[in-house]
Amino acid sequence: MSSKKSEIIKILKDSDGKTVSGEELGNLVGISRTMVWKYIRSLVDEGYEIASSTKRGYVLKSVPDLLYPDEIRMGLRSGLIGQQIHYFDELISTNTTAKELANSADEGTIVVAEVQKEGRGRLGREWISPRGGIWMSVILKPTISLVHASRLTLVAGVAITKAMRKLGVDACIKWPNDILIGGKKVCGILTEVNAEIERVNYIVVGIGINANVNMNDFTGNVKNIATTLWSEIGKPIDRVSFIQDMLFEIEQEYIKFRTQPFTGILDEWISLSDTIGHQVTITTPHKIFEGKAVGITGDGALVVEDPGGRRENVMAGLCIYV
């Protein structure tokens, strides 16, 4: 969006439902009344509802429920995460695009789409990504070695769960990286890494949130295991405002990750997760682990204690609560 257009939107928003004349708008932005009218037309095309009268001027009635970069930027409290925003109506997946952009992108750049045509969850599983959701990837470039890359999933899980709890829902992290409400999945995180052994080139944290997704868009078994913020709260959320909060939380946790011992984030993760203490069955390609989840390691491995008291660290797998 051009900066003039974004200035016009900001003035109309700040005027709080009062009419602003074309002349005043033009003076404030430094353009002619004709140009003001052209920008207003373009905003209306983008979904902004703007009432206009030739005599009195313009008044903003509603903003579209879309994740326009300018909307996200207005009111953004983070200084690194989300400074650069690549917005698309439809993408194959935001992670795919983020990986294409990553080498030349600044750290903190995000990719957002209204719809993912081939959204994916962990291990290549399909992730239904219709309109109303939040499909986003964050590009990070921490100077860490490869063995610590898995920690970014925990960082993101903690941040997103905190942002969700501020909406008043009882979100919990289920190991390794799903966020559930009432036992149903509301968010998945797909972290991808490009690295040398000794240094990470970039990490793409893919975030899929069933925000204002219509439950009817879920088919088959997904209906039974997924939920949406809309259905949990009882009304659609303000996606832009939630994204702003979430990016702020991600930045806060990321700063902790970069500057403080990782035990702090691990403690937060444990307090936000309902996995520790549960009897679990974890299926991996090599083995099925059964026992009680008793802890998490610095790498994000779940510590599972079998009935005989033997403990094993499980790096990854499909976790079911027994």
Add this chain to the structure above:
Amino acid sequence: MSSKKSEIIKILKDSDGKTVSGEELGNLVGISRTMVWKYIRSLVDEGYEIASSTKRGYVLKSVPDLLYPDEIRMGLRSGLIGQQIHYFDELISTNTTAKELANSADEGTIVVAEVQKEGRGRLGREWISPRGGIWMSVILKPTISLVHASRLTLVAGVAITKAMRKLGVDACIKWPNDILIGGKKVCGILTEVNAEIERVNYIVVGIGINANVNMNDFTGNVKNIATTLWSEIGKPIDRVSFIQDMLFEIEQEYIKFRTQPFTGILDEWISLSDTIGHQVTITTPHKIFEGKAVGITGDGALVVEDPGGRRENVMAGLCIYV
């Protein structure tokens, strides 16, 4: 190379310096004498020295000192590594091309070039890659989690060192992943990873060996810190034969990696390395470690003990023997 052409080369090689008539070659390969003549012409263009007389036929005098896939394949003892070979005279770097091919390539595919125009070492450092060297990348797709990816550097280091020792040189691994002879670098390994946290998509192991590089091709300080197999042995090595041995060793170690506890490879690494026991200074972006190298962890971190007896695991850095 077309399979007919490769059959002709094999027959000429197997005939051990004896002349083979065009008619016989044509019969064995199933083509006309005219086609035989065309293939011979093309082989001569590729650098094969073939003496021919219209009456008696063809005799192979020498094969070019080039890493043609057919040459590598003839006599290859590995069953997975090197089955697919992408050969180039010049590349930016074999790792760059391998990463482009990796998603659609079979595991074990290798990329080989006679010259790298922008070869790189660890952490983006320049790696001089003139003719005569072995510049190769191996694409691996182990079903392992990201935290274990760093192990592949140790796997490759062990395998290459073993292959070199069979040439009669006293090659040693210097942590983290250089191979030295008499304290001078003869080989570097640059491992790159593309992964989700829970599964590796692919690993590219880049191998740069100063095989028959002319020492005069090294400039500046590289002259003092690098060596070549040629200068250590006193004559050029048979690069094709060495690559065959090396790919076999890589495959053997890779099979161990996939099927046996990693401690076996760690023990081999320790026995082939001269780092353990040395006083070292290791420079990392965050800290300088000084002390005695006393061990290596399962992740490939060097265990350094300071004069006070405190031990620290160092994941990566520039290691200097004191």
